[in-house]
Amino acid sequence: MDDQRSGFTYPAESSFGRSRVEISTAQLLGQVMFLVAVALGFAVLGTFLGRELEVGAARICSFAGFGMLLVSSFGGERFRVGPLAMGWLFATALLIGLGLGPVIGYFAEVDPAPLTQAAGATALVVAGTGSLGFALSKDLKSWMRPLSFLVFGLVIVSLLLMLAGGGGNPLISIAIGAVSALLIVVDFNYLRKHGTEDDAVMLATGIFVSIVNIFLALLNIFGNR
Known part of the structure; x- marks a missing residue:
């Protein structure tokens, strides 16, 4: 089967040059993780809807999702703050899920063990790197870009x-x-040290895309054993 497990990139710009809305770290963490959870839900929905897609159609969805991530990186504040930014994130997640649908469908039908292993290992990696980023006293903001x-x-x-x-x-x-x-470490470190409410969608996008990339890398490892 043609491999679609390529990975994605995401916006790394914070809300420089804007009035920053102050919010407690706990509130911001809750907002960010809620957005990440919803984005993952849209991605899962996309994989379910896209499991019967032809490879060419899946690639188009993947490229469209990649393009939307580039727009969120360079399209200005409206793609990183507010309702439009949230809708853009969820639409991007849906397209990414559609693009991965045939691959996930193939593993689910032929050999589901790598999917379960990759999902479990991804959860452990995200929990570990997120906790590390939150705990580190060093400011890692300069690593983000x-x-x-x-x-x-x-x-x-x-x-x-x-x-x-x-x-x-x-x-x-x-x-x-x-x-x-590593970017998850940096994102959680940034959230604790610099994050404001205006950064919620930007951070959620970064964490979501990192989770997808880690899952795909682990699926590649477990699926080729």
């Missing part, structure tokens, strides 16, 4: 290889997952 550009570069390389017919390179997939895990 370089790591985001690194993920972006790896995703572009992976997409080019896929378009060239080379399928998904497992080493690139693992690298994307590893950098995404």
Whole structure:
């Protein structure tokens, strides 16, 4: 089966230059994780609806989701703050899920064990990296942009290889997952030290995409054993 497990990138810009809405860390964490949970729900819905898609249609959905992530990165404040930004995140998650539908459907039908293992391991990685980022006293804000550009570069390389017919390179997939895990550390560190209510959608987008990337990397590992 043609491998669609390439990974995604996401906006790494915070709300610089805007009036920042103050909020307690606990409230912000609750908002961010609620948005992440809803986005994951849309992604799961997408995988269910897209499990019968042809590979070409799934790729179009994946590229559309990737494009929407780029728009949220460079399209300005309206794509990172407010109701439009939330709707944009959920629509992006749905498209990403549709793009992954055939792959997830294949594993669910042929060999569901890697799906269960990847999901469980992803939960452990996210819990560990999120806790680490929250606990670290060092300010990691300066890491956010370089790591985001690194993920972006790896995703572009992976997409080019896929378009060239080379399928998904497992080493690139693992690298994307590893950098995404580091980004979760940075995101939770930023949330505790600098986050405001205006950053909720931006942080939720970053955490959601990192979770997807980690899951895909682990699925690649468990699925190829």
